[in-house]
Amino acid sequence: MADIKEESNLYSSSTHCHLETMPDGDRDDVPSVGDLKQTSSVTEEDPNHPQNWPLTPKLCTYLTICSFTFLANTNSSNFTVATQAIVKEFNVSQTQAGSLVCFNVFLFGVGNIFWVPLMRVIGKRPVYLLSMLMLCMMNVWSSRASGYNELLASRIVSGFAAAAADATVPAVVADMVAAKDRGHYMMFFHLAMTAGLFVGPMINAFLVQQEDWRWMCYFMAVAVGVIFLISIFTIRETSYPEGRQHDSKRTRVQWMSLTIGYNRDASFVQTLLDILANATYPPILWCSFTIGISVGWNIVVQLTCSRTFTKPPYNWKLGSEGLFLLSGFIGAVLAFYVGGRLIDIISTRSTTRHGGVRMPEYRLPAIIIPGIIGPAGILIFGLCIANKTHWIGPAFGFAMQAFGLAAISNVAVTYCLDSYKPVTGEALVIIFVIRNTIGMLLSLYAADWIERQGTAPVFGEMTAIQVVSILFAIPLYIWGRSLRDLTSQYGPMKRFQQT
Numbered sequence: 189m190a191d192i193k194e195e196s197n198l199y200s201s202s203t204h205c206h207l208e209t210m211p212d213g214d215r216d217d218v219p220s221v222g223d224l225k226q227t228s229s230v231t232e233e234d235p236n237h238p239q240n241w242p243l244t245p246k247l248c249t250y251l252t253i254c255s256f257t258f259l260a261n262t263n264s265s266n267f268t269v270a271t272q273a274i275v276k277e278f279n280v281s282q283t284q285a286g287s288l289v290c291f292n293v294f295l296f297g298v299g300n301i302f303w304v305p306l307m308r309v310i311g312k313r314p315v316y317l318l319s320m321l322m323l324c325m326m327n328v329w330s331s332r333a334s335g336y337n338e339l340l341a342s343r344i345v346s347g348f349a350a351a352a353a354d355a356t357v358p359a360v361v362a363d364m365v366a367a368k369d370r371g372h373y374m375m376f377f378h379l380a381m382t383a384g385l386f387v388g389p390m391i392n393a394f395l396v397q398q399e400d401w402r403w404m405c406y407f408m409a410v411a412v413g414v415i416f417l418i419s420i421f422t423i424r425e426t427s428y429p430e431g432r433q434h435d436s437k438r439t440r441v442q443w444m445s446l447t448i449g450y451n452r453d454a455s456f457v458q459t460l461l462d463i464l465a466n467a468t469y470p471p472i473l474w475c476s477f478t479i480g481i482s483v484g485w486n487i488v489v490q491l492t493c494s495r496t497f498t499k500p501p502y503n504w505k506l507g508s509e510g511l512f513l514l515s516g517f518i519g520a521v522l523a524f525y526v527g528g529r530l531i532d533i534i535s536t537r538s539t540t541r542h543g544g545v546r547m548p549e550y551r552l553p554a555i556i557i558p559g560i561i562g563p564a565g566i567l568i569f570g571l572c573i574a575n576k577t578h579w580i581g582p583a584f585g586f587a588m589q590a591f592g593l594a595a596i597s598n599v600a601v602t603y604c605l606d607s608y609k610p611v612t613g614e615a616l617v618i619i620f621v622i623r624n625t626i627g628m629l630l631s632l633y634a635a636d637w638i639e640r641q642g643t644a645p646v647f648g649e650m651t652a653i654q655v656v657s658i659l660f661a662i663p664l665y666i667w668g669r670s671l672r673d674l675t676s677q678y679g680p681m682k683r684f685q686q687t
Contacts, residue, residue: 235437238364238426245443246364248422250373253357254380255415256320260350261384263323263408264296265289266392267343268490269506270401277401278336283632288340290631292347293487297624299351300617305459307356307613311449313425319352320416324409331405354381355616358605362612363426367546368536371554371602375528378598382520382590385486386513393510425449462614465679470671471607471664472615475600476622478657482593484626485566485650486516488634489586492643495635496573512583519565519587520594526557527595531602548606549668552661555599559658562592563651570647596658603664607672610684 234240267274267288274285307315326346333339357377365373395403421440427449442448466472493512497504504512531554538550565588572581601619608615638646664671675681 237428238424239366241364241424245424249424249426250360250364250376252415252419252422253316253353253360254376256316256412256419257353257357257377257380258384258388259408259412259415260296260323260353261381262388262391263327263346263350263384263412264293265385265389265490266404266408267292267401268494269389269393269510270396270404271494273396273401274336274339278339280336282635284336286631288343290628291340292343293624293631294628295344295347296351296354297621297627299348300355300620301460301463302348303352304355304463304613304617305456307352307359307427308454308459309451309456311425311427311446311451312356312360313423313449314446315352315356316423317416317419317446319349320412320419322349324412324416327405327409327412331402331409351620355620356613358601358616359613360426362605362609363428367606368532370605371531371535371551371598372528374602374605375524375594375598378527378594378601379520379524381597382594383517385483385490386517386520386590389490390510390513393506393513397506397510420444427451429453459614462611462680463617466608466611466615466618468679469608469615469675469681471668471675472604472618473622474657474660474664475604476619477626478600478660479597479619480623480626481654481657482562482596483623484630485654486589486593487627487630488638488646488650489516489566489569489589491631491634492569492573492638493582493586497579501576502579512579512586515583515587516590519590522587523558523591523594523598526554526591527598530554530557531599546606547669548603548672549665551599551603551606552665552668555596555658555661558592558595558599559655559661561588562596563654563658565589565592566647566654567651570643570650574642574644574647592654607668608675608681611680614680 238246267285271282271285274280274288275282278284303315303319323346326342326349329342330339330346333342358374361370361373361377391407392404395401395407421444424443425445425448429449429451490513493509496502497509497512498506531551534554535546535550539546565585567585569582569585569589572585601616604615604619605612641649
């Protein structure tokens with residue numbers, strides 16, 4: 189046990205990750221830093237440590253943040269249903285109208301390069317409150333915009349503000365939840381994210397149909413404002429800087445402090461450099477492109493819906509198109525077990541078979557199911573649209589694609605979270621930057637791609653690309669441990685190994 193205590197000092201507990209008691213894996217039968225009760229005398233009895241909190245404050249904190257995630261993703265997709273209205277009101281081209289989406293999506297990813305380093309220094313609670321307030325104000329600005337350039341500026345800044353609800357959230361899960369339950373809890377985050385991508389456009393479609401596009405911004409401003417007020421009382425600080433002294437149990441008023449998570453030893457610049465260095469780690473790159481492809485194809489599907497169902501032979505109103513997007517949300521909900529609890533079950537059983545040593549690769553077999561259903565859904569959707577079948581065919585395809593998106597994303601992110609625990613937040617930044625860059629490019633060029641090659645060939649190519657990206661999980665499952673050994677010799681992981 190003395191060896192375990194000595195090892196608990198290897199990494200900064202500000203990352204709140206389940207750290208290793210062995211070089212390449214975690215032992216379920218031996219407590220370790222950030223997992224269950226800590227062996228360090230500072231945290232094992234500390235009621236203020238996030239993993240020692242009662243269930244109620246954990247859920248209040250996490251579900252409030254997930255609500256912010258839902259609204260942030262709704263904000264990123266709202267103008268996909270208002271393209272024609274923007275073209276008509278501001279007399280701009282389709283490409284200019286699409287820029288309201290693509291640059292918002294781009295900043296939605298890139299913004300984490302600022303928010304995550306800031307989170308490491310001042311803590312998570314002030315970052316969430318500040319970003320919510322900023323997102324609310326930017327939607328007020330959007331609703332009052334009198335010109336296209338003004339609207340574009342407000343959308344760019346709103347994407348930056350919303351980014352704080354993205355890459356920072358898995359670090360909160362790592363703060364509060366043991367490794368054996370992380371897949372299940374992470375699925376709440378991905379469900380909130382996909383709900384924003386599918387339910388959000390439905391809400392916005394009805395607002396545009398019944399009123400006008402400005403009501404989307406009114407709705408977002410009010411909704412985010414309400415969550416901001418709730419967050420003041422419900423979001424606790426989950427950062428737990430190393431060396432914090434054992435304190436008496438905090439009162440509710442003390443938990444509302446904005447300085448609890450301040451870490452005087454953290455460096456904004458060093459965290460930024462760590463983020464850039466993470467782009468050289470192969471497992472993180474695989475996760476980035478796999479999720480980016482899944483999200484990118486979802487954007488292509490939604491843009492195809494908006495161009496197809498409002499024209500013959502369907503001739504739908506905008507609200508009906510929004511209802512169609514619910515099929516995607518149904519698929520995401522059905523993925524809750526497969527992409528969440530099943531990951532933990534498979535990982536735990538593999539851990540038991542290998543003497544209690546938990547390896548990140550044990551989560552990867554769970555990708556098989558969504559890896560089949562997701563690509564098949566893309567192909568079904570594309571072929572049905574190309575042949576103008578009854579809407580039920582594309583709806584099934586869309587639901588299958590959304591199932592794959594939610595489950596694949598959660599498997600990949602949870603695998604990276606376990607593989608690079610000391611730099612979880614930084615690793616997620618790279619993942620979401622690449623994901624949103626792919627989304628931005630597809631927002632700009634998907635229409636030209638389909639027009640040039642045709643719907644069926646494009647969706648066939650999309651299916652093949654996604655299958656290839658998923659198949660890269662096989663070499664990671666076989667050689668993942670060797671890759672982690674290699675990547676521990678450079679970049680931020682080398683620094684943690686030497687600490």
